[in-house]
Amino acid sequence: MADNWVETTAGDLRRWADERGEKIDGQGARLLLDLAAREMGLEGPDALTPAALRALLLEVFPDTVVAGADEVPSVLDTLRAIAAFLGDTGAVTAERAAELAAEIDRLGPEFTEVVAATDDAERQVAAEVVAGLMEADGVPLDDQDAVEEWMRGFEALPDEERYARAEEYLRRTEDLVVPPVRLAPAADLAEAARRCGLTAEVRALAEWTGERALTELDELTAADAEAAVAALGLATPRRLPDVEVGDQTDLPELDRLWWAATEAEVIRAEGGKAAPGPALPDLGSGDDERVLRAWLRLLDSVAVPDHDPSDGLDAIELVQNELTGVLIHLYEQEEPATPAELADALLGHVAEAYEISDERSLAEAVRDALDLELADLARWGVVEPAGDGGRALTPLGVWGVRELLLADGFTAPVVGELAGASAAELVAGLAWHRPETADEEIDGWLASHDVKDAAADLLDVMRGGGPGARNLAAAVLHRVGPEAAPVVRAAREHPLVSPYAALWLNAAGDPAGRELSRAEYLWVFVDTVAGMLETAEPAEAVEAALVDAPPGAEMREMVDELWRTDHPGVAEVLEALGDHHPDKATAKAARTAAYKARSARAAGSGGV
Template sequence: MADNWVETTAGDLRSWADERGEKLDEQGAHLLLDLAGREMGLAGPGELTPEALRELLLEVFPETVVAGADEVPSVLDAMRAVAAFLGESGAVPAARAAELAAEIDRLAPEFAEVVAETDGAERQVAAEVVAGLMEGDGVALDDQDAVEEWMRRFEALPDEERYARAEEYLRRTEELVVPPVRLAASAELADAARRSGLAAEVRALAEWTGERPLTEIDELTAADAEAAVAALDLATPRRLPDADVADQTDLPELDRLWWAATEAEVILAKGGRAEPGPGLHDLGSDDDERVLGVWVRLLDSVAVPEHDPSDGLDAIELVQNELTGVLIHLYEQEEPAGLDELADALLGHVTEAYEISDRAALAEAVLDALALELDDLARWGVVEQAGEGGRVLTPLGVWGVRELLLADGFAAPVVGELAGGSAAELVAGLAWHRPETADEEIDGWLAVHDVKDAAADLLDVMRGGGPGARNLAAAVLHRVGPEAAPVVRAAQEHPLVSPYAALWLNAAGDPAGRELSRAEYLWVFVDTVAGMLETAEPDEAVAAALVDAPPGTEMREMVDELWRTDHPGVADVLEALGDHHPDKATAKAARTAAYKARSGGGA
């Protein structure tokens, strides 16, 4: 139905403009009409009121359309043409048309501001995406010629392909984010690295090796390998029982240390001869940066001992191929992880990546192999015991795993790094924080920002951001002191901010505070759940939303009203409630309301 009136009105508008010889942005006018019908659910042009116009220009358009600040005059002119046509054609009364024209003029400065804010955010995101795509294609961003050539080729691609590449980049970028961690001081980390078992074992191997001949593939001879194991008193639980040592690889623990030492240049192995490398000196130096640089290269080697799956991997090799996943699991966990938990997670990934004939036998073998790896990591100073049978990363392990993640393109934030950023950067960063570290970040940010400036910046984020950003900014705003009251009072006129400003002022005991109207209360509920849906699965978002929601019959009555809420995300919120609300009657009511919201009122 909406498509019919939109197309009919757009065609009549075009004819109307042609008859008068007036210039018309046909595409812009059609877009505005389409947004009014499709996004706002207006059943016809007669439902366009000054209030609906305000929603269209200040909420729906910025959230739906990517437009530049330079396009604002054209958009407003198209809207003026629509209003004039509706009045002259009788689609709305002449008095209404005059009200629409006056409202357009009143909204013009605010519309320009909202579009400029959105445009700036969009441009920043676009620039980050383009830079990421370039780097993914191996283009150095400081090579101007290469950048320009890449841009020429990228812009020549069909729109669909460019959009697909950008969406894939954003998806991968979101997946490559790990929770924020706290890092120990560099001096403490370097001291731990010097004292670690990994440094000790590699240093001992290098000092024992000294200068000696190697095999033609730059490994220790079989005799030297056995002698090294004896001299270093190195345990070799992975060695095959009663097997002769034909070469260094028959002693897996020594082989792993050897290649770690050579990768980090603690030992130089080249041309069939070994000698001490510069890394040996750096590993024991007083220079913290040098020590940590060598240590993380050692960790990279021992934690990622790659084995070729085509060779037929045993349980030990399977576990070693997946060891980085174990380290990431430990990095992301809030609580110590037990051996069984880690083995289950690893086995789940192994069974997805490889064809497994006997899962039960593999599970037992994986458990044993993982126990060996965790023992090594503990000895090397990467992992330590916590609680009853639990494992956590040591502070050095946290730092080292983070360095490996950064090298692999992950975003790995650190607690405290948002304090000096803008409100927009704070809100964007908080999306990845757990509650306890989020509180720490907010306290740190507020401590270094003037109260009124902080409130003004947060309100700007709320005006220009989506529901998720608005909710986070509002949560931070509630931690701002009462000195910000004048700034919050002044923001009450903005439709996206007004309910949150009222809540803040009411909580602060300010005379301008007030209780929300029923419509505002419902809008805030929808906005809150819509924000949760941006980063959480629908079932998780609904569960979180219901913590503070009214119970039973009151909730069902609220759901019955929600479809009328003036919020672009209301249908999505109702669908999530319909799919995941635990009460069947409420879920059914939500599904019915979602249909009404989608159809602009239902039958």
């Protein structure tokens, strides 16, 4: 039905323009009419009212069309032509046509602002994606010729391939995000690096080695390896019992330290000779940056070994290969993890990544091997006891693991770094924070911004962002002081902001505050859950949404009403409620309502 009136109207509009000798963007007109039919549920051109125009321009168009600010005049001119055509042909009264024309003129500045904000955000995201794709392909971003050559090749790809590459990049980028952490002061970290066991053992090995002959593999001879272990007092629990030392690799603990020292250039081993390396003085330097840089290279070597899985790994080598996963697990956890919990997580990954013939025997061996690794990490100053038998990263360990994550392309936020950010950057960054660190970030941001400026910037984010950004910006806005009332009052007319502005004004006791209408309340509920669905699993989003939702029969009644809500995400929200609401009757009602919402949109007859 929607296609019929849209196609008919678009054809009549073209003929009308031709007869008058006027040019019209036929494709643009068809798009606007289609949005009115499919996204807003208008059943014909006569249903186009000033209110519908406002929703079309300020809500539907920015959410569904990728457009630049330079295209706004053309869109407005096309709408003016549609309004004139409808009045000329009697599809609407002359009075309605005049109202439409006047509303288009009134909406022009606000529509321009919304499209510009959306366009800027989209361009920024697109630029970040393109830069990320270049870096992944090894293109130096400061090499203009290389950048231009890559861009020519990328733009020559079929649209489908470019979109697929961008989607894969965004998916991978989202996976490469870890929770924010607090970092100790650099001076404290450097002092910890100077004093830790890893530094002490590597320095002792380098000083003991001095200048001496090595094997053809640039390793210590068997005799020297045994002498080094004795001189350093190095425990060797991984050494095979009753096996004569034939070469350095028969003493795994020493072998690991040796290669860490050589890779970090604390020892120079080449041409069959050993000598102190250029990084040896750095480990005892008074320069904090030099100490940390040298220590990080040691950590990188001992935590990221290069055993080849195709050669067949014993339990010790397997655990060492997966040690970075253990460190990331500790980095991401809010609470300390016990060795048993770490072993279970490691074994779960091993079961997925390797072919295992005897899982029971391997599990026991892996637990023993992990205990050895944890003991080494504790001695090296990376891990420490915490809680009831748990383990946690030391401040130095947190810093080191974060540096390794950054080197691997992870986004690894630090608590406090958003204080000087823009409102858009704050909202984007808060998506990765836990509640307690989010509160800290918000407090820091508000403290460094003028109240009215903060409110204005947050409202801009709410106008141009999606549900998730709108939810977070609204949450921050509620922490802004009452001095922002004039700014919030001025934003009440924007359809995406109006309900949130009313809530803020009401909470602030402002005379302009008011209770939300039932339709607004339902819209805010849908907007809130839709925002949660952007970053959380549906089950988690529903659980969070139900904390403040009405109970029992009242919730079922609300679900029955939700499908009529004029929100593009209502069907997805209802589907999530249908799949995960704990009350069976409410879940069933939500599934039915989701079907109604999708059917109404498909038929072009949905929403109020």
